[in-house]
Amino acid sequence: MPAKPALQGVRVLESATHLAGPFAGRLLASLGGDVVKTEPPAGDPLRRVADGALFSYLNAGKRSTVPGDDVAHLALARDATIWLDARPVDVVRATREELEAEDGVNLVHVAITPFGLTGPWADREATGIVASAVGGFMYLCGDPEREPLRNGGYLPEFQAGLFAAIGGLAGLLAKEAGRAGVITVDVSLLEAVIAYQERADLALFHQGRDWVRSRRHEVAHPFTIFECADGFVSLAVGSPRHWANLCMLMGKPEWGEDQEILMNRLAYADTIDEVLVPWLKAQPAADIVRQCQEVFVPCGPVMSASDVLADAHLRARGFFTEMAIPGGTAKVPGSPVRAPWIAEELAPAPALNAHPGAWQAVEA
Numbered sequence: 001m002p003a004k005p006a007l008q009g010v011r012v013l014e015s016a017t018h019l020a021g022p023f024a025g026r027l028l029a030s031l032g033g034d035v036v037k038t039e040p041p042a043g044d045p046l047r048r049v050a051d052g053a054l055f056s057y058l059n060a061g062k063r064s065t066v067p068g069d070d071v072a073h074l075a076l077a078r079d080a081t082i083w084l085d086a087r088p089v090d091v092v093r094a095t096r097e098e099l100e101a102e103d104g105v106n107l108v109h110v111a112i113t114p115f116g117l118t119g120p121w122a123d124r125e126a127t128g129i130v131a132s133a134v135g136g137f138m139y140l141c142g143d144p145e146r147e148p149l150r151n152g153g154y155l156p157e158f159q160a161g162l163f164a165a166i167g168g169l170a171g172l173l174a175k176e177a178g179r180a181g182v183i184t185v186d187v188s189l190l191e192a193v194i195a196y197q198e199r200a201d202l203a204l205f206h207q208g209r210d211w212v213r214s215r216r217h218e219v220a221h222p223f224t225i226f227e228c229a230d231g232f233v234s235l236a237v238g239s240p241r242h243w244a245n246l247c248m249l250m251g252k253p254e255w256g257e258d259q260e261i262l263m264n265r266l267a268y269a270d271t272i273d274e275v276l277v278p279w280l281k282a283q284p285a286a287d288i289v290r291q292c293q294e295v296f297v298p299c300g301p302v303m304s305a306s307d308v309l310a311d312a313h314l315r316a317r318g319f320f321t322e323m324a325i326p327g328g329t330a331k332v333p334g335s336p337v338r339a340p341w342i343a344e345e346l347a348p349a350p351a352l353n354a355h356p357g358a359w360q361a362v363e364a
Contacts, residue, residue: 006342018045020158022059063358132156221265238298
C-alpha cells in the first residue's frame with residue numbers, strides 16, 4: 001500500500017513567479033501538499049522562457065488560478081494552511097498586517113523577499129546575482145588577481161526556496177503544537193546566501209581573518225580543481241589517510257610520513273604541485289578517479305550537464321524522470337530526498353488559470 005503523503009490535506013498558496021517561491025512550492029507539492037499557484041493575467045513570465053521547460057519543472061503538481069483582484073487573493077490566503085508569498089515587499093507587509101488584524105485566520109505566511117521584511121534595505125530590489133554580491137559570496141569566487149565571478153546557475157534563488165519550504169514546514173509544526181493566528185516566516189535571498197558560506201563568516205568573527213578569493217582551499221592542499229589530460233578533476237585531500245594514499249599514487253610515499261608537510265600542506269602547496277600537476281596532466285580523468293577511489297582518496301571528474309545526464313550512477317538510481325513540457329517531454333531531476341511519502345513524479349504543470357476559484361471550486 002502506498003504511503004500516505006506527508007502533507008496530505010495541507011493547502012499551500014503560492015503567490016510567486018520565477019524561481020525561489022515556485023521551487024519552495026514544488027518541494028511542498030512533492031510532499032503531498034495541495035499547491036495552488038496564483039498568477040498575473042499574463043501568467044508567470046517563466047512560462048515564456050526556454051519554451052516553458054523550467055516553468056514546467058518548477059510548477060509540476062500544482063494548480064493555477066488568476067485572482068480577479070486583491071480581495072479574491074486574500075480569500076484564497078484565508079483558506080490556505082501555508083502561503084508562499086514572494087510579491088513586492090510593501091504588498092507582503094500590508095497583507096500580513098491586514099491578516100494579523102483579523103480574527104480566525106490560521107495561516108503560516110512565508111515571505112520571500114530580496115532583503116527581508118525589516119531593515120534599511122527591506123524595500124530595495126535584487127535578484128540572486130545581486131544577493132551573491134552583497135552577501136559576500138561572489139567576493140570569494142575566482143582568482144585573487146581577477147574580478148569576482150558569479151556562481152553557475154541560480155543557487156541563491158533555489159537556496160532561498162529551500163529555506164522557505166523548511167520555514168513553512170516549521171510553521172506547520174508550530175500550528176500542530178497549538179500556535180494560533182498568523183505565523184510570519186521571513187526568508188530573504190541575502191541571508192540565504194550568507195547562511196551557506198558560514199565558514200568565511202566564522203573566520204572573520206572568531207579569527208579576525210577576512211578570506212580572499214583563491215583557487216586553493218583556505219586550509220588544506222590539494223583541495224581544489226586540477227587540469228588533467230582530457231578535462232578537469234576535483235581533489236579533496238583532507239585527512240592524513242587521504243594525504244598518505246595520494247602520496248603513494250604520485251610516487252612520493254615519503255611525503256605521507258613527513259609530519260612537517262602533513263601539518264603545513266598549504267605552505268608546501270607549490271612544492272606539492274610540482275609533482276602533482278604533471279602527474280594529473282598526463283592522465284585522463286577516468287584513470288585518475290579510478291586510482292584515487294581505489295585507495296579512498298576523494299576525487300571526481302568535473303562534468304558538464306550532458307555528462308551528468310548520461311552518468312551511469314544516476315541512471316542506476318533512476319534520479320532523472322520524464323516530465324511533460326509544452327511540445328513534448330524532458331528529463332528533469334527527481335527529488336534528492338527519497339522516502340515512501342515523497343512523490344517520485346508529479347502531475348504536469350498547469351495551464352494558466354486552469355483552476356479558477358481553486359479550493360472553492362473543488363469544494364463546490
